[in-house]
Amino acid sequence: MLIVVDERTGRAVGLELRRVLQAGREMQAALARRLGVRVTDVQAMDHVAATDEPVGTVELGDRLGMRSASAAALVGRLIEAGHVVREPHPADRRRVVLTPTVHGRAEVRDQLAPMLDELTAVISRLDDSEAATVLWFLQQAGAVMRSYAALDTDEADRGD
Amino acid sequence: MLIVVDERTGRAVGLELRRVLQAGREMQAALARRLGVRVTDVQAMDHVAATDEPVGTVELGDRLGMRSASAAALVGRLIEAGHVVREPHPADRRRVVLTPTVHGRAEVRDQLAPMLDELTAVISRLDDSEAATVLWFLQQAGAVMRSYAALDTDEADRGD
DNA sequence: GCACATAGCTAGTTTTTCTAGCTATCATGC
């Protein structure tokens, strides 16, 4: 077995990733307070706004760990608040496509702007190869976590 | 102004960080399902188990973005489920110190073990200097997000 | 000692999520 990172550093990286996830939660809690909404709603907006492929009600619920009925209620709230719009899916008439409104997108962006600027500043201190390393790590870590989450979906089908 | 990372790569790093935070949420949602508890409870366990300094009821609530009353109820649930114990703070008699039980810690660890192994494998593919870069970035990103969250606490004091 | 802030809790209310079950649409096998 190849060990290129000494054990202590490896532990530190893992721990720091955990702390980043925690910090992300704290940040979202703060954002939710500022916008006057619940944490769930902020998380939902993040998922609606960030994905390349369109998100529907059930998909959104899966990602947030809630049932489809709860997700439907959540989407209703977001629509009523004017944060997202619900449109029919072009190819599948069962589905809907959720898209953030200009207003919803701007509200979040305005609140996060100072933090995103700082984050950009941090990134800009990396040189090209360092940025590539960080990018690779984030991709790998994200993939590992997503595959763990996907495993659960399969098990849920068994209905234990 | 010094730009060492080209704009496209910088954007990619920021986006990937966002995706990691999302993946972290999905992972926790999956973990919550497997353990048969709510997402909030898993997040609470994470904060109770991970910090160097002891966490109390109010502090826990702050990190999760909830009021102290809700946090007290949450702690009650965790205690009743046998996941944490509540002990008096050694120096401040107003406070309590929350500590995960052996049982609670083991339950989470068992469920996460396969994912943590994969994560360790990813980290071990970094050489020393790469790991240092990743560690630095995670520390910086975490700090930025935490300081954003802390800002909110100040504003909340103004009670607007 | 006194005023004020902080940690934690209880009680009652509001909000959110859940379970159960329904319709409509899609995918598959015959």
Add this chain to the structure above:
DNA sequence: GCATGATAGCTAGAAAAACTAGCTATGTGC
């Protein structure tokens, strides 16, 4: 082409969680 089963989304009513308001006890600063 049409059953069969799966999937996306929704409604209704029940259960759970978070909220507001307000309280006690302890700590902090004058």
